[in-house]
Amino acid sequence: QAKVEGGGCIRLFDQALRERSEQVYRLLSRLRKAISLEQFELHYQLQFDMQTLQPCGMEALLRWRDGVNGLVAPDQFIPVALEYGLMPTIGRWVIRQACKDNMTLIETGLLDVVVAVNICAPLFSEAGFCALVHQLLVSTGLPAERLELEITEGVAMNSSAQVLQTSDELHEAGIRLAMDDFGIGFSSLNRLKKLRFDKLKIDRSFVSGLFESRSDQAIVQAILGMAKGLSMRTVAEGVETEEQLAFLREAGCSQGQGFWFARPMPLPELIEWLRERR
Ligand code: C2E
Numbered sequence: 047q048a049k050v051e052g053g054g055c056i057r058l059f060d061q062a063l064r065e066r067s068e069q070v071y072r073l074l075s076r077l078r079k080a081i082s083l084e085q086f087e088l089h090y091q092l093q094f095d096m097q098t099l100q101p102c103g104m105e106a107l108l109r110w111r112d113g114v115n116g117l118v119a120p121d122q123f124i125p126v127a128l129e130y131g132l133m134p135t136i137g138r139w140v141i142r143q144a145c146k147d148n149m150t151l152i153e154t155g156l157l158d159v160v161v162a163v164n165i166c167a168p169l170f171s172e173a174g175f176c177a178l179v180h181q182l183l184v185s186t187g188l189p190a191e192r193l194e195l196e197i198t199e200g201v202a203m204n205s206s207a208q209v210l211q212t213s214d215e216l217h218e219a220g221i222r223l224a225m226d227d228f229g230i231g232f233s234s235l236n237r238l239k240k241l242r243f244d245k246l247k248i249d250r251s252f253v254s255g256l257f258e259s260r261s262d263q264a265i266v267q268a269i270l271g272m273a274k275g276l277s278m279r280t281v282a283e284g285v286e287t288e289e290q291l292a293f294l295r296e297a298g299c300s301q302g303q304g305f306w307f308a309r310p311m312p313l314p315e316l317i318e319w320l321r322e323r324r
């Protein structure tokens with residue numbers, strides 16, 4: 047009896063697995079096509095200085111413009127792209143496009159700030175990553191100090207000598223480094239010190255929990271205190287309310303990013319937004 051049931055179970059599992067792999071396979075082939083046709087877009091979300099409440103940076107956020115599904119959010123395709131080794135190729139496109147767009151924006155005279163680009167682990171860990179970034183800066187004309195790279199704790203904790211060397215080289219070249227989603231991974235504070243981060247981005251989950259749990263307030267205050275001690279600037283992610291903003295300003299956070307300030311926008315819309323605000 048048990049044997050029969052077990053067999054049925056395996057068959058069901060087998061079928062689910064086959065369906066899932068067919069889904070992944072279809073997604074992959076559409077993604078490969080999207081890469082060759084460059085069917086991606088970057089939307090930009092402004093970051094604001096907490097003292098002046100003026101824009102002081104922006105983050106490039108990737109979207110896939112798919113013929114069938116329209117605009118696809120990053121969490122719908124980045125995991126699969128990562129698993130199948132497509133992210134470094136996409137990432138190179140992202141860096142170039144973000145540099146170009148920031149040059150365009152600077153030339154409008156509306157805003158002259160740093161553009162932050164998210165970098166996945168395999169790309170950041172490539173030997174020659176720094177040379178690649180340098181080459182993209184030269185070919186787009188963007189000054190090094192107008193580019194910032196965001197990596198997550200997972201990348202930073204990769205103990206390879208390559209990651210350490212890349213972080214040193216970026217620092218020497220004047221390219222800034224930010225740690226994204228800080229507080230939800232496993233950071234060793236020693237590693238944090240060694241990697242020359244200019245900025246810590248406090249993960250959105252702590253910001254959204256500020257008035258739901260006392261511990262999130264304590265965590266945010268502790269992160270801000272540590273960052274100050276290490277001379278790193280801080281950005282609060284996902285600021286959605288006036289109350290969150292007030293708390294973060296009072297606590298000494300340097301910058302804020304979130305729907306309360308501005309949503310991510312395609313470049314033409316961002317330019318329009320800035321014009322209207324002038
Ligand atoms: P992230 O780097 O932490 O980016 C911030 C995410 O929070 C963005 O989601 C942004 O739209 C969202 N967000 C901003 N303000 C608010 C807010 O006030 N409330 C809420 N609920 N959300 C807010 P998005 O664009 O869907 O990106 C998700 C993640 O995908 C990013 O998280 C990043 O890890 C990854 N990603 C995006 N673009 C790229 C890229 O070019 N390369 C790589 N490797 N990863 C990327």
Ligand code: MG
Pocket residue numbers: 105164196226
């Ligand atoms: Mg980011």
Ligand code: MG
Pocket residue numbers: 226227247249283
């Ligand atoms: Mg983040």
Ligand code: MG
Pocket residue numbers: 227249250283
């Ligand atoms: Mg986040």
